[in-house]
Amino acid sequence: MPKHIARLVLLMVAFIVIAVAAKAFFTRDSFYRYGHYRADSVPAIAGMATSFQTPKACISCHGARHAEWSGSVHKTVICEVCHGAAPDHPEKLKVVIPADTMRLCSQCHEQMPGRPKSSILQIDLRKHFPDAGQCIACHNPHSPKLPAAAVAVDRKSADAAVAACTACHGANGVSTNDAWPNLAGQNAAYIARALGAFKTGGRANETMGPMAQTLADGDVANVAAYFSSLPCRTTGSGHAKGIAAQGKSVARQCIACHGTGGRPVNSAWPSLAGQNPAYLEASLTAFKEGQRANVFMTPAAGALSAQDISNVAAYFAELNCSARFQ
């Protein structure tokens, strides 16, 4: 073989050896195991940490909330949609309690061309209580549906359910004791909301908790409609501890929601006119001291002195509950 050809062959062989060696060196072990890729990257991707934990992770500590939410129309909206992904909760991370519910809720519920009406209830932000401020003023985000104020009373089942209530709240919805609230003429939506809160433990009460738990959802609506339909009685006047005249100035901050005559515009809020003063006082004190919690009432009651509370309770107790709806 001529010398220059031998050199060329040698060069080519050397080149091929280097190429094969380089390929073997640079290709990772798992590369051709399943195909033209690195098999080890598959378990690496599969092993990455998840952020969203799903409601199963929430139920163990937030059972009452979970029960409330999973029974409502919002059951398709998982906890982390509003509260944010919480991979490190509760160890390192506090979940978000959304402050601007108007913005949050309208993300889905704002009426918008292209948004199918069959998918979701939509509101025109310019028309649906534009002055209410926050959605949670009326709606409980975990169970947002307001019970219809005018539920037709199913008299038969209402009677059975109501029997348990009348021992304390009176057959005519007027309580036998000053410390318990009158229910006659109270807003049905508010009664239903309160019963719902007792049922889930959102509002703790030794007597009302167990009683509400025996009620089915249909019974709640019936009981609420029944008491709401009874004529209200102003029982508060005359025996209040506080001074109604002094309570009037305190009450200025209440009437934005509870109405000038103690009759609120929105049926999800309680009517206060003519209510038992001891009950009003106890409720405000409970908000102030934290036994009851509400985004609006807790700060409002927290700012009041014990004397203010007595006075404002007296003021609302004096109002005539049969006065026309404000």
Added chain:
Amino acid sequence: MRDQTMKPETKSDVPARRIFLRDVTRGVACAGAAAGAAGLLAATASATAEPAAAPAAPAQAGTPASFPTADYDWTKHRWAFAVDATKCIGCLRCVEACKRENHVALDAHHFRTWVERYAYVDGGEKPLIDSMPDKENIAAAGSETVYRFANKYRDSKVDKAFFVPKLCNHCTHPACVQVCPTGATYKTKDGFVLIDHDYCIGCQYCVQACPYGARFFNHAKGVTDKCTWCYHRVTKGLQPACVEVCPVGARMFSDLNDEESIVSRFIRDNRVQVLKPETGNAPNVYYVGLDKEVS
């Protein structure tokens, strides 16, 4: 649609163009080998050949029976995604959830999944299309880290409008995998198209090859990125984050090997369509409720 058993591709599955190119590549490789440069040219040829055409090496000794994890065997699943655009409300919870689940850059230009709005306004024949990077939508959201559709057609005469969620189609014949020069992106046996970020050199051929615009360049890591259908969740028995958070059930994800699973039923019960079927990628995201302008 592909057979339920994950057998290697047969010629009839593959577009004619690709068969032709593959045969030509092999012919060149053989000719080269005959010329004496077999090792070098075979390396080039195997890089350009179809990944499934490469012989699957038998499972090595010591390889666990179940791959990729002990609880999840990829040979037992064949996943698919479905979108019912008639239900989508454009709330963009999916978009935010995806970003947080997968640590995607929080701005209006990097998305693994996104939602487009099509609106026929004031008698126009062509729809106006917008999505999250639109200035008005950024203004409505108030920041690029949260996403919201501006209610901009509120006072217009809207003939028709709808939202279309989009994401990687995890195609059966993915063009992105075909063009990858390093084997950094691949099709798994359970139907996912994934990216190996260790092998990706950031050349972005795949970004250009994808007919759906599903891939983007991850500027922080210097690699290509895209939707994984939340492979890390699915292999743990969870749903992808976007499916998990969708409040109206517009997004669905399930295993086609189960004939009663939600996507199997969705495909059976509806006249479904896929995006750009003419490209031959055989996408695996099935839609209902689109019109001819959506692609």
